[in-house]
Amino acid sequence: xFWTVTLSLLKGFGAATxxxxxxxxxxxxxxxxxxxxxxxxxxxxxxxxxxRKKAPGKFLQALAQLRPISALTNIIVxxxxxxxxxxxxxxxxxxxxxxxxxxxxxxGNGRMAACTxxxxxxxxxxxxxxxxxxxxxxxxxxxEAGEVLGMTKRQIFFKVTLLQMVKRVVPPLSNEIITLVxxxxxxxxxxxxxxxxAGEAYMKSNGITWPLFYTxxxxxxxxxxxxxxxxxxxxxxxxxx
Amino acid sequence: MAILEVQNxxxxxxxxxxxxxxxxxxxxxxxxxxxxxxGSGKTTLLRCLNFLEKPDKGRICVRGKVxxxxxxxxxxxxGEIRKKRLHFxxxxxxxxxxxxxxxxxxxxxxxxxxxxxRGETKAQIEAAGxxxxxxxxxxxxxxxxxxxxxxxxxxxxxxxxxxxxxPDILCFDEPTSALDPELTGEVLRVIxxxxxxxxxxxxxxxxxxxxxxxxxxxxxxxxxxxxxxxDPHKVIDxxxxxxxxxxxxxxxxxx
Ligand SMILES: Nc1ncnc2c1ncn2[C@@H]1O[C@H](COP(=O)(O)OP(=O)(O)OP(=O)(O)O)[C@@H](O)[C@H]1O
Ligand SMILES: [Mg+2]
Numbered sequence: 001x002f003w004t005v006t007l008s009l010l011k012g013f014g015a016a017t018x019x020x021x022x023x024x025x026x027x028x029x030x031x032x033x034x035x036x037x038x039x040x041x042x043x044x045x046x047x048x049x050x051x052r053k054k055a056p057g058k059f060l061q062a063l064a065q066l067r068p069i070s071a072l073t074n075i076i077v078x079x080x081x082x083x084x085x086x087x088x089x090x091x092x093x094x095x096x097x098x099x100x101x102x103x104x105x106x107x108g109n110g111r112m113a114a115c116t117x118x119x120x121x122x123x124x125x126x127x128x129x130x131x132x133x134x135x136x137x138x139x140x141x142x143x144e145a146g147e148v149l150g151m152t153k154r155q156i157f158f159k160v161t162l163l164q165m166v167k168r169v170v171p172p173l174s175n176e177i178i179t180l181v182x183x184x185x186x187x188x189x190x191x192x193x194x195x196x197x198a199g200e201a202y203m204k205s206n207g208i209t210w211p212l213f214y215t216x217x218x219x220x221x222x223x224x225x226x227x228x229x230x231x232x233x234x235x236x237x238x239x240x241x
Numbered sequence: 242m243a244i245l246e247v248q249n250x251x252x253x254x255x256x257x258x259x260x261x262x263x264x265x266x267x268x269x270x271x272x273x274x275x276x277x278x279x280g281s282g283k284t285t286l287l288r289c290l291n292f293l294e295k296p297d298k299g300r301i302c303v304r305g306k307v308x309x310x311x312x313x314x315x316x317x318x319x320g321e322i323r324k325k326r327l328h329f330x331x332x333x334x335x336x337x338x339x340x341x342x343x344x345x346x347x348x349x350x351x352x353x354x355x356x357x358x359r360g361e362t363k364a365q366i367e368a369a370g371x372x373x374x375x376x377x378x379x380x381x382x383x384x385x386x387x388x389x390x391x392x393x394x395x396x397x398x399x400x401x402x403x404x405x406x407x408p409d410i411l412c413f414d415e416p417t418s419a420l421d422p423e424l425t426g427e428v429l430r431v432i433x434x435x436x437x438x439x440x441x442x443x444x445x446x447x448x449x450x451x452x453x454x455x456x457x458x459x460x461x462x463x464x465x466x467x468x469x470x471x472d473p474h475k476v477i478d479x480x481x482x483x484x485x486x487x488x489x490x491x492x493x494x495x496x
Binding site for chain 1: 291292293323324326327329330331333335337338339340341342350351354355386387388402403406
């Protein structure tokens, strides 16, 4: 019995790790894009309004200050971080079929694809906030010191600020990634047999509860390995402040 | 001919005017001290010289060549600013050393990145870096990271870092203001040495005695204008203007 349970839990664990790694693979770079979007200083109306002959009124002045890319990105991030991931999974999976009469997820791995999409969007928003903190946390004096020394923008980014950003970003990012491990259990809401669902199945069919608790071992080992990995990276970066 | 000529610089931030009609010149090998109360525009002036801010009016000439002219866009091309900056060095109040590099690496980094255009080898640059460190009295700190150094040591590394690129004019923005009083001496000593070696310098400072002793010329600024300028002993010991007198008396009271 132990081995059959272990095997089926391993299968659930496989689904969970697939979701985990796909979310990281796609969410980490997408988060960077979102971070740049939220920091965008693009003010398309500024030129046009401030350089007209007539003095702009209050509304036009406000419009001149508007940063549409940044504003839009911040609204999206607010919505995604302000609502439960579970709700987002449900909307993304059932939404197309319910509202557009077009279940785009009706293919082999459709459930997993829908779930991955929800996770990627959700986690990219969280990552973006972390990246942004890391980027803005590097004092402007660092960039200016590089500029005064005649370094190019590229050189300043790669030789001066990048490593300082990475150092700032690793601790909060590792927290978020550990949360992601456990959030994979939300996939069961659209009937993906991840770890918890796999364990719970034995409660329903065989009336035994230990497989459910056994799932904790998988999470603990996985999180344990990640913790060691992040500690290693943090130690590697601890030679400077 | 003056090495630096600053003509009628004016700078606004939004609607506030921070610098008004700033003009002065500096001879090669001379030191200029700028004094003035907080908010008088001293930092902004140094930042304009180092192209960290763009003046709204005026011209900056080095060795007779126009580096910047607010009225002439062809002097403001992005691509050329980087090269023009190299005429100036800037030592920041808060050091701004690169934390992930050792003292020696801080000094050599920029010069190594420019090794090809300068036609230098890595070994030459490192030797020059070590030479600068020993000049700063920091030979034994070459492999220390900034956080392992005291404030005074960090500022001396920052001075060496600026010197490494052999600027025509080295600017200091209150180099000792962020230091504990017992550490200011070692930094001032280093700057004094540079003055003796005829390094062309502009030093913004609140150390009046130091400004008087080291500088060949002093400028007193208030609310963005040059109120008084000239021989340091005249300006600091026998100021002509009321505003200078008021400022200096506040200083002697405080110290
Ligand atoms: N980036 C900026 N945006 C808006 N105002 C600024 C900016 N930088 C400086 N100022 C203003 O310009 C004025 C001059 O500032 P500056 O830093 O040049 O003074 P300072 O003489 O160096 O003062 P301190 O002795 O305190 O360093 C101040 O009123 C300051 O508030
Ligand atoms: Mg200042």
